[in-house]
Amino acid sequence: MTPLDQLESQSIYILREAYSRLSPLAMLWSLGKDSNVMAWLARKAFLGRVPFPLVHVDTGRKFPEMYAFRERYAAEWGIDLIVQDCPPIESIDPSLPPAARAAARKSAGLKTVIKAHGFAGVIAGIRRDEEAVRAKERVFSPRGEDSSWDFTDQPPEFWDHYNTETPPGAHIRVHPLLHWTEVDIWRYIAREDIPVVDLYFARDGRRYRSLGDQDITHPIPSDAATVDAIIAELETTRVAERSGRAMDHEAEVVFERLRKDGYM
């Protein structure tokens, strides 16, 4: 087995655990590269189908290319798609810096959709190498009734015996890509020929390395116009992946606040 095979096998194991243990179950589909890989892994795990809904928590501020992508592949992959709107910015904690406040709309939309469907499990495509706070995550991460994350008292998790049970009202976030790195994701996209939004590919010397809302996501200087060029770029870069995501940089504690309150 190559290391990519090992990553794939481990993620399939996690997805099958989630499907076996948690019901009702849903997967978050942000339309970004990671969640496309995740949906692809689900089709591998369940032999060509995704036996639970994909949820797009829609801020309404995504790039037009992302909406077009959603419509095309939801149909092509036979996805049971749930689109969840987010509340207006005015309803969000005004003490958050502007970009984080915009991002917090997504947490609010996510809480609404989890409550409305009573999801016991929500699969999310976060990775440990993305960001230091996410590095602390468990594969199966229990959340309180209000989606809150108590990072100071996380349950132990070892030997692939995940925490699959919660008290009523709580749910579990499942992270099948936790141990992947950014370049693993692109190598897998290359190997499997997984479609991604073309905003990732350089045009006029710039490309998006990470995709969020239009107004709080910025392109990076790059000439990488193909998947292979992106892989080559990542093998040598010394710039952090989420450097173009404004809410990560407003203050050192802001992302931690977002996560404790239920952000992905």
Place this chain on the structure above:
Amino acid sequence: MTDSNTDALRGVLPIVIAGHVDHGKSTLIGRLLHDTGSLPDGKVEAIEAMIDQRGMGFEWAFAVDAFQAERDQGITIDTTQIHFRTDKRGYVIIDAPGHKEFLKNMVTGAAQAEAALLVIDAAEGIREQTRRHAYLLRLLGLDQVAVIVNKMDCVAYRQADFDSISREITAYLGEIGLAPVAVVPVVARNGDNIARRSELMPWYAGPTVVAVLDGFEKPPAAADQPLRLPVQDVYRFDDRRVVVGRIESGRLRVGDMLEFAPTGKRARVARLESWNAKAPQISAAAGQSVAITLDDDLFVERGQLAHAPDDAPHSAHYLKVQIFWLAKTPLKAGAQLVFRLGTASHKVKVAAIETAIDVETLARTAADAVPPGGVGEVVLHSRTPIVADSFHDNPRTGRGVLQDGHDIVGGGVVIDRVAVARQNNLFAVDHAVSTGARVQANGHKPGVLWMTGLSGAGKSTLAMAVEQTLFTRGFQVIVLDGDNLRHGLNGDLGFSPDDRGENIRRAAEVAKLLAEAGFIVIASFISPYRADRERARDVAGDLFHEVYVKAGLATCEARDPKGLYAKARAGQITQFTGIDAPYEAPEAADLVLDTETGSIEARARNLLEYAERAFAIEPESRRGAA
């Protein structure tokens, strides 16, 4: 991407850094990241900006400790995972905190690692958490360990101080069965002996930390061990029944015979199923998540373990397990827990606590409790057979976790087959009267006619009619009825899926006992879940005959002999099969009796004919006996 020189193809080595609180684990990691050029641009500047704000000195640990709370307390709260690479390969470091109350995080981190660095402060020497972590590393099965003696500047780089610590820790590790690959004196903060050799300790001729890391080896794959495939789930998305799971050890090929423990049922691998694969898969090995179809429609469910028929794991009701206990209160004999091993979950009782182990002195003492954070040997008793290997033989199927309610509260490794003698006490006693003798005496074979169908389909009516007729013809026959059993034996059960499952399990066990006594048992149970009926078939084995008493919901609701449908529609009773609980019709019943297309009398005749055929020795001799 087929370049064999890429990191992805060389693989990353997960390592854990363990040791007592404040001995410098996070500092070592921060320095390793820096010295291998693994910190993103701007990180050092960001740390400098932050410490200026707070008026602190520069700390490499800040590269690691992301959380506000950690910085304020100056300790690492939770396991972090950080990627870096040397010229040789990639690593993921799992930072295991040293603070005692965070032991569960240390275990979480260390259980994923393939090699460990144990950090010791040169001035403080070996402390309680140093030993505890070392012991846990060993218990978790890690055997590649190097010792890092940090803060050598605090002992003026003296070789004598280093030698003393080196001797002491090597002796301790030796006693628990670990031989460190190296003991390295360093000053993590200044980078001495991290990536470059230190000029301040010319007396040290061994490797740097980076050289030690690059010298660790990936553990060999488990593919050459006996096949172990715990069943994770069974899918029926289409007409295929697909068994999925991850091969923990060994390998399998299409055509191989598999045996499923604990049922002992066998079938061959018909196909390895996949999606978007470039070519059909014909074999798979340890580490792979597989989906297989079998050449025989066995009842297989999560928790069973597939293995080769000639190389079976143990199956036991009593297991001796060495545990590490992570709960906040001591573990005592009599505690009821769930033991999860492979994909199986077993309700267990702690039958005895045999030994507590003092990780400081390694003394083993008789004890009646295992304290929080402690290690001990306990005997677990399970009512269902636990299928396991000993940890020594096969770590992946010889280890499990203990769960209390929703929480994982400990881990354990199965010690050698100590408990087998106890288990033998539970073996079924052989009957003095043989089955053959009973058949001869009764003049017919025994068996179970398992009548399933909706309430109102006619199960009880048919059962009673046929019981009467068979009895008058000289058969030993008895009806087991769901309603009647629920008044007595199953009086403690409700109608949740779990309770329904237990209801059916007990009914099947009773039916089997009666059949073993020579009876023809007519078991009349709605038994709506296919899996429950399959389990009943499993219990009764060849004696089992599934009879589907078929009638549509509308018909049954119109008949409503007990007025239950009306109550269910009115919401007075809930979880009523057909209304707000499902009925899964049999797919391959031995007999179908449709009470919509034929009268009860006609169907009773059909059932009688079936029974006569199924249970006859030979018609003449039985009639003669009657």
